[in-house]
Amino acid sequence: MELLELQDIWQEYDKKISENTRLNKEILRVILLSKPQRRFNWIRIKAGLNIFSPILFVTLLLVLDVQFRLATRFYIGLCMFLPVYAIAYIWDIRYFKLIRNVDFSMPVLSIKKVIAELEKYKIKTTRFRYLLMPFAMAGFLLMIIQEINISFNLVSAIPLLLIILVFISSFYFTFKYSIYERFKKLNKEIDAIEQLEKE
Numbered sequence: 001m002e003l004l005e006l007q008d009i010w011q012e013y014d015k016k017i018s019e020n021t022r023l024n025k026e027i028l029r030v031i032l033l034s035k036p037q038r039r040f041n042w043i044r045i046k047a048g049l050n051i052f053s054p055i056l057f058v059t060l061l062l063v064l065d066v067q068f069r070l071a072t073r074f075y076i077g078l079c080m081f082l083p084v085y086a087i088a089y090i091w092d093i094r095y096f097k098l099i100r101n102v103d104f105s106m107p108v109l110s111i112k113k114v115i116a117e118l119e120k121y122k123i124k125t126t127r128f129r130y131l132l133m134p135f136a137m138a139g140f141l142l143m144i145i146q147e148i149n150i151s152f153n154l155v156s157a158i159p160l161l162l163i164i165l166v167f168i169s170s171f172y173f174t175f176k177y178s179i180y181e182r183f184k185k186l187n188k189e190i191d192a193i194e195q196l197e198k199e
Contacts, residue, residue: 036186037104043186047099050092054085073142080139084132091125112190119183126179130171137163 098121102114 033104036190039186040099040102040104044099047092047096051096053092054089057085073145077139077142077144081136081143082139084136084139087132088125088129091129095121095125108190115183115186115190119179122179122183126174130167130174133167137167 095118098114098118102111102118104111106114
């Protein structure tokens with residue numbers, strides 16, 4: 001009789017221990033998920049702000065009181081600027097739609113798959129955006145510059161060199177720190193959750 005009672009008590013303790021282990025793992029999973037969720041919420045907010053970029057752009061034009069001169073140069077600039085801006089805006093909308101597909105209640109492998117798709121899409125569109133951006137900038141400058149001064153000297157070359165320098169440093173910073181680093185940290189945090197689930 002005592003042996004049976006001891007076995008029952010032992011089995012009851014085993015159930016309690018396994019239940020406590022399961023609860024602890026679940027709590028740890030929730031804690032580990034909170035950090036990537038916060039990081040991902042910032043990515044989501046930034047993507048949402050990009051959706052409103054045309055409104056911000058038009059507001060900036062109104063605040064700066066940019067005067068357009070309807071000449072041939074204006075229409076050439078518009079034809080260079082508008083397609084690039086429209087393509088970039090469509091890419092931003094698609095990126096935002098992809099971001100909305102991420103749900104942290106999904107299994108970890110599904111989350112990793114969606115985040116890998118997001119990272120690939122963001123890198124690809126950002127590369128194309130940087131390749132197309134000189135055309136958009138040249139088009140915008142054609143739209144706002146009233147007169148083109150043919151004389152080219154060191155003083156007139158400085159703003160052009162600054163624009164090129166800012167463009168190249170922006171390209172470097174975006175790929176080196178902004179995109180890769182953001183997704184690298186996100187993947188590292190999700191890997192920790194995956195390790196927990198394997199245990």
